[in-house]
Amino acid sequence: MVHSITNNVTVNDCANIILAAGGSAIMAQDEREVAEITSRSDALSLNMGALRAQEAMLLSAHAAKRRKRPVILDPVAAGASRLRGEMCARLLEAGLVSVVRGNASEVWALMTGAQHTLGVEVNALDQVTEQNLSESARRVSLFSRETGAVVLLSGALDIVSDGKCTAVLRGGSEMMRRITGAGCMLTSLTAAYCGANPENLFEAAVAASGVMKTCGELAYRRVCEEMEGTASFRTRLIDAVSMLTGSDLAAKLRVQIL
Numbered sequence: 001m002v003h004s005i006t007n008n009v010t011v012n013d014c015a016n017i018i019l020a021a022g023g024s025a026i027m028a029q030d031e032r033e034v035a036e037i038t039s040r041s042d043a044l045s046l047n048m049g050a051l052r053a054q055e056a057m058l059l060s061a062h063a064a065k066r067r068k069r070p071v072i073l074d075p076v077a078a079g080a081s082r083l084r085g086e087m088c089a090r091l092l093e094a095g096l097v098s099v100v101r102g103n104a105s106e107v108w109a110l111m112t113g114a115q116h117t118l119g120v121e122v123n124a125l126d127q128v129t130e131q132n133l134s135e136s137a138r139r140v141s142l143f144s145r146e147t148g149a150v151v152l153l154s155g156a157l158d159i160v161s162d163g164k165c166t167a168v169l170r171g172g173s174e175m176m177r178r179i180t181g182a183g184c185m186l187t188s189l190t191a192a193y194c195g196a197n198p199e200n201l202f203e204a205a206v207a208a209s210g211v212m213k214t215c216g217e218l219a220y221r222r223v224c225e226e227m228e229g230t231a232s233f234r235t236r237l238i239d240a241v242s243m244l245t246g247s248d249l250a251a252k253l254r255v256q257i258l
């Protein structure tokens with residue numbers, strides 16, 4: 001059971017991907033009930049696209065900490081306004097975050113306080129490439145040690161680190177960037193797997209990254225076969241998660257431990 005405080009743009013996709021993965025979803029933001037809902041859930045997902053629910057986020061995060069439930073932070077557009085960066089910093093500095101899942105611009109903004117992202121999408125200059133991979137992985141690992149949170153930085157290459165071990169996952173599809181919410185869905189999937197595997201959040205984050213990359217490939221293959229576009233891709237992505245088997249995943253998964 002994942003309790004999500006998330007944005008209105010992608011909330012339905014977030015609920016559906018959790019269900020597709022075998023979890024249950026509850027979206028709740030009212031300050032009078034959130035602590036109770038979090039206490040009864042296995043994981044809490046906080047998405048900065050729902051910044052109006054700041055008080056609810058803090059109440060929920062404290063409830064999760066009391067119950068030792070993992071808290072997954074999606075720092076949506078962390079570099080786009082001071083308020084977003086400050087709220088993320090507040091949660092991180094209070095030790096309320098177990099896993100951070102963001103794109104490169106968001107993670108670098110949290111690390112440096114820089115505000116050069118215009119919106120929710122990654123800035124091309126920030127992206128992880130094969131050329132800057134080892135330096136990027138070093139920074140992600142450092143950020144994980146600084147915050148005590150597992151960090152999942154997503155993009156063409158996903159990097160996952162718990163400060164000791166760092167993994168790189170390749171694959172997925174360019175089309176994942178042409179829909180809104182692939183990142184929010186990855187955050188939701190991460191929360192579902194962290195709720196199911198609270199003893200090993202690094203492994204849970206690697207699993208979420210690997211499932212999303214694999215399903216992005218399966219969905220892309222399907223839309224190409226059917227000559228479909230981005231709206232169908234979004235549907236096919238959730239379809240692929242709901243139909244994925246362990247052997248499909250084992251056959252496709254490519255995890256490199258650095």
Ligand SMILES: Nc1ncnc2c1ncn2[C@@H]1O[C@H](COP(=O)(O)OP(=O)(O)OP(=O)(O)O)[C@@H](O)[C@H]1O
Binds near residue numbers: 120154155172174
């Ligand atoms: N160029 C790419 N090639 C392959 N996979 C990609 C690419 N870009 C993103 N992805 C995948 O898309 C998913 C979402 O990651 P992304 O970094 O785009 O999130 P985001 O920027 O937070 O998205 P949003 O805010 O729109 O939800 C991840 O599974 C990631 O691996």
Ligand SMILES: Cc1ncsc1CCO
Binds near residue numbers: 009
């Ligand atoms: C487009 C958008 N704006 C705030 S949240 C969100 C969803 C993708 O992050």
Ligand SMILES: [Mg+2]
Binds near residue numbers: 076077
């Ligand atoms: Mg995002």
